[in-house]
Amino acid sequence: MTDTPTQLFIGGAWADAADGATMPVDDPATGEIIAHVADAGAKDARLAEDAAVQAQEGWARTAPRARSEILRRAYEIILDRTDELAHLMTAEMGKPLAEARGEVAYAAEFFRWFSEEAVRIDGGAGILPDGRNRMLLSRRPVGPCLLITPWNFPLAMGTRKIGPAIAAGCTMILKPAPQTPLSSLALAEILKEAGLPDGVLNVVTTSRAGEVCEPLLRGGRIRKLSFTGSTAVGQLLLAQSAQAVVRTSMELGGNAPFIVFEDADLDKAVDGAMLAKMRNMGEACTAANRFFVHRSVAAEFGRRLSERMGALVVGPGTRDGVDVGPLIDRTGRAKVEALVADAVERGAQVLVGGRAPEGPGCFYPPTVLADVDPGSRLMGTEIFGPVAAILAFDDEDEVIRRANDTPWGLVGYVFTEGLDRALRVSERLEVGMVGLNTGLVSNPAAPFGGVKQSGLGREGGRVGIEEFLEYQYLAVPVS
Numbered sequence: 001m002t003d004t005p006t007q008l009f010i011g012g013a014w015a016d017a018a019d020g021a022t023m024p025v026d027d028p029a030t031g032e033i034i035a036h037v038a039d040a041g042a043k044d045a046r047l048a049e050d051a052a053v054q055a056q057e058g059w060a061r062t063a064p065r066a067r068s069e070i071l072r073r074a075y076e077i078i079l080d081r082t083d084e085l086a087h088l089m090t091a092e093m094g095k096p097l098a099e100a101r102g103e104v105a106y107a108a109e110f111f112r113w114f115s116e117e118a119v120r121i122d123g124g125a126g127i128l129p130d131g132r133n134r135m136l137l138s139r140r141p142v143g144p145c146l147l148i149t150p151w152n153f154p155l156a157m158g159t160r161k162i163g164p165a166i167a168a169g170c171t172m173i174l175k176p177a178p179q180t181p182l183s184s185l186a187l188a189e190i191l192k193e194a195g196l197p198d199g200v201l202n203v204v205t206t207s208r209a210g211e212v213c214e215p216l217l218r219g220g221r222i223r224k225l226s227f228t229g230s231t232a233v234g235q236l237l238l239a240q241s242a243q244a245v246v247r248t249s250m251e252l253g254g255n256a257p258f259i260v261f262e263d264a265d266l267d268k269a270v271d272g273a274m275l276a277k278m279r280n281m282g283e284a285c286t287a288a289n290r291f292f293v294h295r296s297v298a299a300e301f302g303r304r305l306s307e308r309m310g311a312l313v314v315g316p317g318t319r320d321g322v323d324v325g326p327l328i329d330r331t332g333r334a335k336v337e338a339l340v341a342d343a344v345e346r347g348a349q350v351l352v353g354g355r356a357p358e359g360p361g362c363f364y365p366p367t368v369l370a371d372v373d374p375g376s377r378l379m380g381t382e383i384f385g386p387v388a389a390i391l392a393f394d395d396e397d398e399v400i401r402r403a404n405d406t407p408w409g410l411v412g413y414v415f416t417e418g419l420d421r422a423l424r425v426s427e428r429l430e431v432g433m434v435g436l437n438t439g440l441v442s443n444p445a446a447p448f449g450g451v452k453q454s455g456l457g458r459e460g461g462r463v464g465i466e467e468f469l470e471y472q473y474l475a476v477p478v479s
């Protein structure tokens, strides 16, 4: 860990916080402090903003091919450094090394994808209907951006924003979550090595998010906010962005339904459930939160899922053979414990797990609850832990109504072997993404995002770069 930068990255240089403040980063598997990183305040934020604003004009004029090649080089450096980055992520966030390696590949892929998109930004030209004017349409970067990321995918949530911002020609300030600043600082180091000009990316690590971000959003020089995090914080940032009419993209929370029909292939459904529930220890916005299983197969599904969940090995992410690492911190674990206790009080059966172990680290065992009461608190909030809550249903209309009965709409999972039903149910779900007979939807080439209170805009896919581009229309008289 000693080689990873721990200072702020502003204008292409490493610097301490202006007031010298630092903050500790700990390993959730042991509680031990692994690093102290610079803890930025408002003055540092202003310096980062100055750097991003100054770099914007020149960066916007850089040839798309040059931007593309920087991303391509960074993609290759990330892959070369897979092991080191995976260890870093496991140390600051807890996920098992195998999953961390998977995230490194996923994160790198956003750079490759957007290196390919950087050279495909299109415009348009034509004669207007009245025949008197030509219309020339060009695409321009939206301007300096503020990128705010959560702790659950420390590398990928960064590259998913930085990639399209670089491709579009925007400069940026990245503010990572205070639990996982090291992955973002490592990314800055990689992009510098890949040739990114000074000031294009600035990284401001801080425990004082409000003090750092609010003036940036209200000040009028930052033109775009791309946020991934909870709906509550997203709502606050939308309000702050309103004053200077800052363009926003919001990737917020979810409450994913996972629906298993009576005609589903149960092996596929259980495989899908393991992925949709256990990726990242359940600490994912895409995590299946409510398992609706047809009454005729609910007991069998619960039995098979419990068998698989119970066989997972819980422990520090660096240990060989570990499938499930610690949760991010004690607050996160206490939330999971309280949600399980509430469900059990309301009559849920614990099929496996259900009790946090004694000792250091924020571990929680894979848990399956059956006969969950629909009024349980975990039905209306993201569990963000390895807990599968099963409810039985009787018919299609009923399950669609229950699945949609939430303010969120990020993703849903549907398991059925019937083509008509698969399409009909998917189309009626109020979500931005559907996993049809699969428990994994995330892919850099697909537009990721939700409806309702799960967010605004999409990341990845062909549309991902659009979030960082404006149109300019030129009217030119036909002579």
Ligand code: NAP
Pocket: 148, 149, 150, 151, 152, 153, 157, 175, 176, 177, 178, 206, 207, 208, 209, 210, 213, 214, 228, 229, 230, 231, 233, 234, 236, 237, 250, 251, 252, 253, 254, 284, 285, 286, 382, 410, 449, 454, 455
């Ligand atoms: P969070 O508490 O909303 O924090 C997310 C980020 O926002 C952190 O960097 C946080 O820093 C920052 N933040 C908090 N208050 C702020 C403020 N007033 N001004 C500026 N920044 C502020 O979420 P989290 O607990 O880190 O992450 C989990 C949430 O993210 C879940 O709801 C999950 O569903 C969602 N998520 C969504 C997606 C998606 O693509 N839709 C992907 C991953 C995660 P501080 O911690 O210092 O406050």
